[in-house]
Amino acid sequence: MSSAPDNAVRDHVTAHATAFLADLVDWLRIPSVSADPGRAEDVRRSAEWLAGRLRATGFPVAEVWSTPGLPAVFAEWPSADPDAPTVLVYGHHDVQPADRSDGWFGEPFEPTERDGRLYARGAADDKGQVWMHTLGLRAHLAATGRTAPAVHVKLLIEGEEESGSPHFPALLRAHADRLACDAVLVSDTGMWDEDTPTVCTGMRGLTDCQIDLFGPAQDIHSGSFGGAVPNPATEAARLAAALHDDRRRVAVPGFYDGVVELTERERALFAELPFDQERWLRTAHSSAALGEEGYTVLERVWARPTAEVNGVSGGYQGPGGKTIVPARAQLKLSFRLVAGQDADHVQRAVREWVAARLPDGIRHEITFWGATRPCLTPLDHPALQSVVRAMSRAFDDRPVRFTREGGSGPAADLRDVLDAPVLFLGISVPSDGWHAPNEKVELGLLLKGAEAVAHLWDDLPRHWQPARD
Structure with a gap:
């Protein structure tokens, strides 16, 4: 034919x-x-x-x-x-x-x-x-x-x-x-x-998790005990803040193991696209672009692995103040993966990173919801x-x-x-x-x-x- x-x-x-x-x-x-x-x-x-x-x-x-x-x-x-x-x-x-x-x-x-x-x-x-x-x-x-x-x-x-x-x-x-x-x-x-x-x-692939942090057996008075016992909400915030380094790279040791780097040809092909950053920002409902140093916006969202804080919660959330050290807090994270990364390896690295950063007196549980390669x-x-x-x-x-x-x-x-x-x-x-x-x-x-x-x-x-x- x-x-x-x-x-x-x-x-x-x-x-x-x-x-x-x-x-x-x-x-x-x-x-x-x-x-x-x-x-x-x-x-x-x-x-x-x-x-x-x-x-x-x-x-x-x-x-x-x-x-x-x-x-x-x-x-x-x-x-x-x-x-x-x-x-x-x-x-x-x-x-x-x-x-x-x-x-x-x-x-x-x-x-x-x-x-x-x-x-x-x-x-x-x-x-x-x-x-x-x-x-x-x-x-x-x-x-x-x-x-x-x-x-x-x-x-x-x-x-x-x-x-x-x-x-x-x-x-x-x-x-x-x-x-x-x-x-x-x-x-x-x-x-x-x-x-x-x-x-x-x-x-990209995906793996995401929930980290539950437990401190005192119940909410306690921040005047009587604050500053002298570990606070799970503080530790959740510290984990979130430590997730990236000063160059906006993911700071979890071993996270980048196996990553297939962009070739110069691939970077050149991305650069040929008629990318309008201001238009992209309007679509993103954001006033600025920010991410890993050394990469363009398209390279970051298409070809680089990322970590995002999806949510932080813990302690009192109602109107006005309530001076407590909360009993528990929660952190939700997601990780986008690129070619060469192994989700099981990333999950192990995150577990080890969390365990190494938490002080005595904070118990934690991590739940991963599967993975997409x-x-x-x-x-x-x-x-x-x-x-x-x-x-x-x-x-x-x-x-x-x-x-x-x-x-x-x-x-x-x-x-x-x-x-x-x-x-x-x-x-x-x-x-x-x-x-x-x-x-x-x-x-x-x-x-x-x-x-x-x-x-x-x-x-x-x-x-x-x-x-x-």
């Missing part, structure tokens, strides 16, 4: 855009909020909706997979070529909570189209970016004259991502044989902005270059730049369990307002995302033959 001409792909996407968007609107009306136990049935209904529509799209296999929590959806459409690469597309069908009283101008689960934008919870994160794969795959088939895709396409659409993916690693392990692939394609990320097509190459795709990987070419074709041969995500997700679990490189293809932009009131997706970008998907399935088997045992 010849390569799919760009105009044939675009013609198909344009001709079927109305039906595609009607289906997406139908799906967005299902309030699949995984964090709300009262919406569990809606999450199941969302999974059943997706499986049914995928079968209608042409997928020979589309199944709802149960977990101890909420269901995922698996689908598969094999290629006619048994030697073609196998790509697993990951996304999620659950969404964040939303209520009109949060500041929505309409009902969050009644999609509204305005000025080329579709407003609804899940429009960008992540139902819109999942559903674009159906239009992209059909455009690939129509433009190439195929009855089956040029690659083996599998989908795994999770139902608990917005709740921390508690059952996802076990689901991957349980179904590893059916999920086996040569590459994973994650469509749960975005682009730099509407005018700058970009491809993400990595996400970092994920990074080498810039020279041939499958990544296929994603870049596909995005460029969809955006009329514009140059495609590279970004990373400062946040975290299950990409590393997919990589590690399935032993496959992770690629990212997303079209959402910062103004889409993930997790915020009036979340939206740019309809023009959503259709371009479908075009990129169509071009990717055509390009990938032409330029990459994965090594297999």
